[in-house]
Amino acid sequence: MGSATRTGIAIGAVLALTWILFGFWAFVFVGVAMAIGALIGRIVEGKLDPSALVGALRGKRSSS
Template sequence: MNATLAGVAIGAVLAISALVFGFWGFLLVALFMGIGALVGRIVSGKLDVRDLAGALSGRKTS
């Protein structure tokens, strides 16, 4: 799946959630999509949790 197709799919899911569930449902779906993307990157090994925690706590820079 290329980036354009992924963007279209994400946009469609968010648009449908906004129409069906309203503004707060839209925000909840967007939040869970972000959490899912973060977990997916951690599981696939593309994101190191220790480096992320160090960057957020100010110990390391990215």
């Protein structure tokens, strides 16, 4: 089993347990927090350009 598969299983388990123990809105909050954390991690690693992300969110097309 690869690292990505194990990570996916762990994320799924955390989200499922959150939903079961705390309800739907806690599940949504944890999911959003995980997504924000992943974005921040990719920016810190240099795998995501924040200015390109902002441009994409504003609907601007890249020049490539």
